[in-house]
Amino acid sequence: TQLLEQSPQFLSIQEGENLTVYCNSSSVFSSLQWYRQEPGEGPVLLVTVVTGGEVKKLKRLTFQFGDARKDSSLHITAAQPGDTGLYLCAGEGNQFYFGTGTSLTVIP
Amino acid sequence: KAGVTQTPRYLIKTRGQQVTLSCSPISGHRSVSWYQQTPGQGLQFLFEYFSETQRNKGNFPGRFSGRQFSNSRSEMNVSTLELGDSALYLCASSPGTRNQPQHFGDGTRLSIL
Numbered sequence: 001t002q003l004l005e006q007s008p009q010f011l012s013i014q015e016g017e018n019l020t021v022y023c024n025s026s027s028v029f030s031s032l033q034w035y036r037q038e039p040g041e042g043p044v045l046l047v048t049v050v051t052g053g054e055v056k057k058l059k060r061l062t063f064q065f066g067d068a069r070k071d072s073s074l075h076i077t078a079a080q081p082g083d084t085g086l087y088l089c090a091g092e093g094n095q096f097y098f099g100t101g102t103s104l105t106v107i108p
Numbered sequence: 109k110a111g112v113t114q115t116p117r118y119l120i121k122t123r124g125q126q127v128t129l130s131c132s133p134i135s136g137h138r139s140v141s142w143y144q145q146t147p148g149q150g151l152q153f154l155f156e157y158f159s160e161t162q163r164n165k166g167n168f169p170g171r172f173s174g175r176q177f178s179n180s181r182s183e184m185n186v187s188t189l190e191l192g193d194s195a196l197y198l199c200a201s202s203p204g205t206r207n208q209p210q211h212f213g214d215g216t217r218l219s220i221l
Contacts, residue, residue, distance in 0.1 A: 030206055030207060031206070031207045031209070033209045033210070035212075040214070041214050041215075042112070042114075042198050042200075042212035042213050042214045042215050043151075043198070043212045044212070045209050045210075045211060045212075048207070048209045050207050088151065090210075092206070092207070094164060095141070095153055095156060095164040095166075096141065096153070096200075096210055097153070098143075098150060098151040098153075099150075100150050101150055101151075
């Protein structure tokens with residue numbers, strides 16, 4: 001059973017489009033992280049959110065932590081080919097629980 | 109600051125053999141976690157070590173074991189390898205306190221023939 005469900009599982013969009021990835025759970029987390037992983041490499045940390053309702057921006061990426069600290073979203077504005085990769089969310093409980101992943105392909 | 113280092117990067121073994129993977133965490137990090145990543149199952153938690161003690165354990169058989177040394181470096185051992193053990197094994201380190209994220213190495217790609 002996966003504690004964190006991500007949607008969509010796969011996403012293929014044109015360069016310049018906007019997109020949102022969702023990370024949902026019925027469990028409360030003390031913090032939530034988003035990672036991006038490229039083939040042959042380990043996941044790279046993008047952001048950590050801690051407070052319910054928190055919004056963080058990283059250039060064209062906007063991350064939001066749900067008010068109840070059970071879910072999160074990642075919004076990318078004007079996607080670029082360099083955004084291509086596997087996006088993973090991870091919730092912190094007594095261990096880190098990883099989401100099912102969203103594979104994003106941005107077509108030039 | 110050096111990142112998390114995993115060795116070796118690639119490994120090929122046959123069924124029934126055993127293997128040891130190594131992870132050197134970021135300097136100052138006391139927690140090391142191990143994950144198995146496969147296309148079908150995603151990232152699955154194996155175990156976490158903190159100050160040389162196993163703090164958490166995932167749902168893997170006893171063939172998977174680990175240890176952590178006084179310098180925080182960690183090793184993971186898999187005995188009696190099976191075809192299904194083929195995966196990317198990732199190590200992540202963190203300070204080990206609340207709200208401190210994990211940082212990953214690039215993994216060891218293990219292939220079982």
